Amino acid sequence: MSELDIQIPSAFDPFAEANDKDSAGAKGYVHVRIQQRNGRKRLTTVQGLKKEFSYSKILKDLKKEFCCNGTVVQDPELGQVIQLQGDQRKNVSTFLVQAGIAKKEHVKIHGF
Numbered sequence: 146m147s148e149l150d151i152q153i154p155s156a157f158d159p160f161a162e163a164n165d166k167d168s169a170g171a172k173g174y175v176h177v178r179i180q181q182r183n184g185r186k187r188l189t190t191v192q193g194l195k196k197e198f199s200y201s202k203i204l205k206d207l208k209k210e211f212c213c214n215g216t217v218v219q220d221p222e223l224g225q226v227i228q229l230q231g232d233q234r235k236n237v238s239t240f241l242v243q244a245g246i247a248k249k250e251h252v253k254i255h256g257f
Contacts, residue, residue: 175247177234179256191227191237192220198246200225206244211236 180188215229
Protein backbone atom coordinates (compact mmCIF):
# COMPACT_ATOMS: atom_id res chain seq x y z
CA MET A 146 0.00 0.00 0.00
CA SER A 147 1.51 3.31 -1.03
CA GLU A 148 1.21 6.59 0.81
CA LEU A 149 -1.22 7.92 -1.77
CA ASP A 150 -3.75 5.17 -1.04
CA ILE A 151 -4.22 6.27 2.57
CA GLN A 152 -7.35 8.34 3.03
CA ILE A 153 -7.37 11.04 5.64
CA PRO A 154 -10.65 11.22 7.54
CA SER A 155 -12.55 14.46 7.09
CA ALA A 156 -11.63 17.04 9.68
CA PHE A 157 -14.20 18.35 12.12
CA ASP A 158 -14.96 22.04 11.54
CA PRO A 159 -15.92 23.69 14.87
CA PHE A 160 -17.08 26.84 13.07
CA ALA A 161 -19.36 25.10 10.59
CA GLU A 162 -22.43 26.22 12.50
CA ALA A 163 -21.28 29.84 12.48
CA ASN A 164 -20.66 29.71 8.74
CA ASP A 165 -24.17 28.47 8.03
CA LYS A 166 -26.27 31.12 6.32
CA ASP A 167 -29.44 30.00 8.11
CA SER A 168 -27.95 29.09 11.49
CA ALA A 169 -30.20 31.53 13.37
CA GLY A 170 -33.43 29.62 12.83
CA ALA A 171 -32.37 26.45 11.07
CA LYS A 172 -31.79 24.30 14.16
CA GLY A 173 -34.17 26.15 16.44
CA TYR A 174 -31.54 27.80 18.60
CA VAL A 175 -32.10 31.16 20.27
CA HIS A 176 -28.85 33.10 20.54
CA VAL A 177 -28.42 35.58 23.42
CA ARG A 178 -25.32 37.74 22.93
CA ILE A 179 -23.69 40.73 24.56
CA GLN A 180 -21.95 43.60 22.80
CA GLN A 181 -19.64 46.17 24.34
CA ARG A 182 -20.56 49.79 23.65
CA ASN A 183 -18.62 52.74 25.08
CA GLY A 184 -16.89 52.31 28.40
CA ARG A 185 -18.97 50.14 30.71
CA LYS A 186 -22.10 50.22 28.55
CA ARG A 187 -23.34 46.89 27.18
CA LEU A 188 -26.06 45.78 24.81
CA THR A 189 -27.85 42.39 24.92
CA THR A 190 -29.17 40.96 21.64
CA VAL A 191 -31.64 38.10 21.17
CA GLN A 192 -31.96 36.40 17.78
CA GLY A 193 -33.38 33.20 16.40
CA LEU A 194 -36.87 33.35 17.86
CA LYS A 195 -39.55 31.67 15.78
CA LYS A 196 -41.34 33.91 13.30
CA GLU A 197 -44.73 33.05 14.77
CA PHE A 198 -43.96 35.07 17.93
CA SER A 199 -44.65 38.78 18.12
CA TYR A 200 -41.29 40.41 18.73
CA SER A 201 -42.87 43.66 19.92
CA LYS A 202 -44.91 41.89 22.61
CA ILE A 203 -41.90 39.91 23.82
CA LEU A 204 -39.87 43.13 23.91
CA LYS A 205 -42.59 44.89 25.88
CA ASP A 206 -42.60 42.11 28.50
CA LEU A 207 -38.78 42.04 28.68
CA LYS A 208 -38.59 45.80 29.20
CA LYS A 209 -41.23 45.71 31.91
CA GLU A 210 -39.67 42.71 33.69
CA PHE A 211 -36.07 43.96 33.74
CA CYS A 212 -36.65 47.74 33.93
CA CYS A 213 -34.54 48.51 30.88
CA ASN A 214 -35.07 50.00 27.44
CA GLY A 215 -34.91 48.09 24.18
CA THR A 216 -35.85 47.92 20.53
CA VAL A 217 -36.45 45.49 17.66
CA VAL A 218 -33.97 45.92 14.81
CA GLN A 219 -34.40 44.50 11.30
CA ASP A 220 -31.06 43.05 10.14
CA PRO A 221 -30.68 42.02 6.48
CA GLU A 222 -28.77 38.81 7.33
CA LEU A 223 -30.20 37.81 10.72
CA GLY A 224 -33.80 39.00 10.40
CA GLN A 225 -35.41 40.59 13.45
CA VAL A 226 -33.16 41.05 16.48
CA ILE A 227 -34.22 42.24 19.94
CA GLN A 228 -31.77 44.65 21.57
CA LEU A 229 -31.84 45.44 25.29
CA GLN A 230 -29.79 47.85 27.38
CA GLY A 231 -27.37 46.31 29.84
CA ASP A 232 -26.11 42.81 30.46
CA GLN A 233 -29.38 40.86 30.58
CA ARG A 234 -28.13 37.48 29.28
CA LYS A 235 -29.11 35.33 32.27
CA ASN A 236 -32.36 37.22 32.84
CA VAL A 237 -33.44 36.85 29.20
CA SER A 238 -32.60 33.15 29.06
CA THR A 239 -34.61 32.35 32.21
CA PHE A 240 -37.49 34.54 30.98
CA LEU A 241 -37.65 32.74 27.61
CA VAL A 242 -37.67 29.33 29.32
CA GLN A 243 -40.30 30.27 31.94
CA ALA A 244 -42.56 31.91 29.35
CA GLY A 245 -42.41 28.81 27.17
CA ILE A 246 -40.93 30.64 24.19
CA ALA A 247 -37.85 28.42 24.00
CA LYS A 248 -36.58 25.27 25.70
CA LYS A 249 -33.55 25.45 27.96
CA GLU A 250 -31.40 23.29 25.66
CA HIS A 251 -32.24 25.53 22.68
CA VAL A 252 -31.00 28.77 24.31
CA LYS A 253 -27.33 29.53 23.68
CA ILE A 254 -25.66 32.27 25.71
CA HIS A 255 -22.64 33.89 24.06
CA GLY A 256 -20.19 36.46 25.37
CA PHE A 257 -17.42 36.87 27.85
